[in-house]
Amino acid sequence: MLKIYHAPATRAFRVIWVCEELAIPYEIVPVDFSPAYRASPEWRAMNPVGKVPVMTDGALKMFESGAMMQYVLDRYGAGRLQPSPDSPDHALYLQWCWFAEATFSRPLGEMTNHRREFSPPLEKVLAEMARRASLSVAALDQALADRPYLLGDSMSAADISNAYVLRGYRRSVSEDLPTHVQAFFDRMTARDSYARTVVADRGAKIEP
Numbered sequence: 001m002l003k004i005y006h007a008p009a010t011r012a013f014r015v016i017w018v019c020e021e022l023a024i025p026y027e028i029v030p031v032d033f034s035p036a037y038r039a040s041p042e043w044r045a046m047n048p049v050g051k052v053p054v055m056t057d058g059a060l061k062m063f064e065s066g067a068m069m070q071y072v073l074d075r076y077g078a079g080r081l082q083p084s085p086d087s088p089d090h091a092l093y094l095q096w097c098w099f100a101e102a103t104f105s106r107p108l109g110e111m112t113n114h115r116r117e118f119s120p121p122l123e124k125v126l127a128e129m130a131r132r133a134s135l136s137v138a139a140l141d142q143a144l145a146d147r148p149y150l151l152g153d154s155m156s157a158a159d160i161s162n163a164y165v166l167r168g169y170r171r172s173v174s175e176d177l178p179t180h181v182q183a184f185f186d187r188m189t190a191r192d193s194y195a196r197t198v199v200a201d202r203g204a205k206i207e208p
């Protein structure tokens with residue numbers, strides 16, 4: 001059984017969403033997200049840089065949410081939510097999956113870290129990171145101008161991954177999204193699997 005070590009609103013959201021979409025069984029293990037716990041030897045043994053999430057599957061223990069998502073698809077997805085490697089869509093599937101974490105999420109994560117570490121935060125840094133995140137939203141808007149999902153008519157895990165990051169963008173930068181991205185976000189968040197993921201996400205809260 002997959003065990004997903006998670007704290008609310010953190011990146012396991014995208015892995016949980018994939019599991020919910022495909023009805024793959026999993027268990028959530030709530031993690032204390034305090035800096036003190038994440039720096040503890042106990043958590044460092046799970047994630048060497050003290051971040052969340054972590055996922056286990058039997059003897060396997062892994063970090064990096066994008067890799068977890070891909071593992072779940074390859075191991076349990078039976079070909080769903082991703083184009084096969086010999087399909088012409090596969091390269092763009094990889095592109096948009098990596099884009100979500102390596103490009104779009106990055107400035108948003110820096111904004112969160114900056115606000116946590118610096119008081120008062122440097123407004124110039126926040127503004128620059130917001131500008132960078134908005135460039136990613138503009139790229140998504142362009143890609144979605146003539147299609148409901150990033151690869152065309154079929155939803156893939158790349159859509160889930162980017163829709164998760166859009167939640168953070170709405171929280172940290174702006175709730176106003178360009179037209180095509182707004183339609184995409186509405187489409188993605190109307191799914192029953194999204195509603196179940198939101199409930200599972202909230203349930204991972206550890207009361208102080």
Ligand SMILES: N[C@@H](CCC(=O)N[C@@H](CS)C(=O)NCC(=O)O)C(=O)O
Pocket residue numbers: 009010011012050051052053063064065066101109113
């Ligand atoms: N690329 C990693 C990023 C993990 C990450 O940054 N997690 C955040 C929560 S979503 C975290 O633990 N932040 C605390 C910190 O960086 O100090 C992944 O996708 O799993």
